[in-house]
Amino acid sequence: MKFQKNHFIDRVLDPGAAQKIERTAFWARELWLLPILILAALVRVYGSTASAIWCDEGSSLLMSQYSPALIWFHSAHDVHPPLYYFLLHLWIEVFGNGIFSVRSMSVVPGILTVALGVWLVQLIATRRAAILAGVLLALLPIAVRYSQEVRMYSLMGFWLMGATIALVYWVKNPDRHRYLVIYSLLMAASFYTHYFTGLCVLSHWAYLFFMRGEKPRLITRPAWWIANGLIALLYAPWIPGLIDQLQHLEQLKVGGDVGWILPVTRYSLPSTIWQYLILTDGLSLKWPLYFSLPLAVALVAGAVALRDRGPYKFHVLLVTYTFLPLVVVFLISWITPLLVERYLMFSALGLPMILAIAIDQIERHFRYVAIAMLMGILGVELVGLSNDYQVDDEQFDKLVSYVNEHYAANDRIVVSDLFWYFSYVYYNKTGSEPLLYTPKLANGTSGRPNSYGFGTLVDQDSDKIYLDSLETLPGDSTRVWLISNSEPPDDFSSIPSDWTKVTELKVGDTEVRLYSIPPH
Incomplete structure (x- = not known):
């Protein structure tokens, strides 16, 4: 008809x-998608400016101020590839660097990723499952959380969801090579966004390796190998930068840019599932509840994969995409800790899609069970969103605003650590460049950052911003603002005895102290 x-x-x-x-x-016919995208936009925009810019976000903003050539250079000395910083640089040129603007750079791909998730589920399941997936994706706490941060995780999820859709189209139509071209471009873009893209590639290869329905098998087709060769070719210009980072891991460790991830325990795997859904590790819960939700999720995912009777086993692809990266990182982390939930946000996006397919399948035979399951998942997600929206009133921007308001000519501003320095630079309105306190370490070696990791963003200005001792402040200084952690021990342990404290303000876990300096 x-x-x-x-x-x-x-x-x-x-x-x-x-x-x-x-x-x-x-x-x-597809107007039902509009309310889902509106929902996704509302939960991501709401509260997106409530929390202050923190260290990692501040480093993104500082990196984006450089020219594209310098972004390439500094990214090669950092721990992440350059594409996100390039796009943020262009975004700020068009929309400005206000906090709503810069966080919208992550909100937009977060919303678009919800649309891609709906598209993917409609390709591999039913429209009803796609609608359910859209709602659950729109409210997924970890996706909302990292759609509100000036970092690359939301963008990475967008690229990899698109690449997975392209893979599905190619599996259905293996003679249409344009899908593999799209796949290669999206995957290369993701590799230029975050190194954990390799885990998504691994999941795609694993799916094709175990899918035996096609003759010849898709994994043996020259087109697939050429597509992956194209990804490698597109990525080749960045390989020298990656090698340089690997050769300078010790310098990165010194600055705390690598080596900060905690070792895994037997609780790390279920805790990551809790992080995906409620943004806390769940360890405060009673053990039956703590293990029940991750176990239920694993059983549901296994059932969805085992019940897949389709010729292409796309449900198996979705389960592999979601869980294989997590399991691989968990296993590697027993040797070298790598398990950080935000690095795996792209794979967490598969979780609501699996649950939506399961609910759709259960509803055909047990309607009330499916409804109860949906209500339970929505309840868990709402708890996670509530956790995301809970923001301490004592934010770092309040401290910087206090200094901006009371700053006087010839005042000096000294920040005790890079962790606070990048945030301070973003909020600073005084026109005076903050100094970074770099005293010698206990073993007598220099406390200055090296030219790798976060240090790459400030090391070129070392002559202007590094302050090895408070006694070496410029002679025309009459007052100095000291910004540091408020918890002991004091970051500024050797404050000159002839300085007089004028005022102080504690904000959360930071404090600012104003001292007057006698004339020299």
Whole structure:
């Protein structure tokens, strides 16, 4: 009947008009997607400016101020590839660097990723499952959380969801190589965004390796190998930067840019599932509840994979995409800790899609069970969103605003640590460049950052901003603001005895102290 209707339209109207009518009819049928995208936008925009810019975000903003050539250079000395910083640089040129603007750079791909998730589920399951997946994706706490941060995790999820859709189209139509071209471009973009992209590639290869329905097997097709070769070719310009980072791991460790991740325990795997869903590790819960939700999620995912009777086993692909990266990182982390939930946010996006497919399948036989399951998942997600929206009133920007308001000419500002320095630079309105306190370490070696990790963003200005001793402040200084951690021990343990404290303000776990300096 559908064929006859389209055939009639084509006979009566010219081809261009017929295509427009068909496109309009298609989008009219898909209007259900609009409320889901509005929901995704609302939960991501709400509260996106409530928390102050923190260290990692401040480093993103400082990196984005450089020219594209310098972004490339400094990224090669940092721990992340350059694409996100390039795009943030362009975004700020167009929309400015206000906090809503810079965080919108992550909100937008976060919303678009929800649309891609709906698209993917509609390709591999039913429309009802796609609608459920859209709602659960829109409210997924870890996705909302990192759609509100000036970092690359939301963008990475967008690239990899798109690449997985392209893979599905190619599996269905292996002779249409344009899908592999799209796959290669999206995957290369993700590799330029974050190194954990390799885990998604691994999950795709694993899926194709175990899928035996096609003759010849898709994994043996030259087109697949050429596509992966194209990814490597596109990524080749960055390989020297990656090698340089690997060769200077010790310098990165000195600055705390690597080596800060905690070792895993037997609780790390279930705790990561809790992080995905409620943004806390769940360890405060009673052990039956603590283990029940991750176990239930694993059983549901296993059932979805085992019940997949389709010729392409796309449900198996989705389960592999979601859980293989997590398991691989967990296992590697027993040797070298790498398990950080935000690095795996792209794979967490598969969780609500798996649950939506399961609910859709259960509803066909046990409607009330499916409804109860949906309500339970939504309840868990709402708890996670509540955790995300809980923000301490004592934010770091309040401290910087206090200094901005009371700053006087010839005042000096000294920040005790890079962790606070990048945030301070973002909020600083005094026109005076903050100094970074770099006293010698206990073993007598220099306390200055090296030119790798966060240090790459400030080391070139070492002559202007590094302050090895408070006694070496410029001679025209009459007052100095000291910004540090408020908890003991004091970051500024050797404050000159002839300085007089004028005022102090504690904000959360930071404090600012104003001292007057006698004339020299």
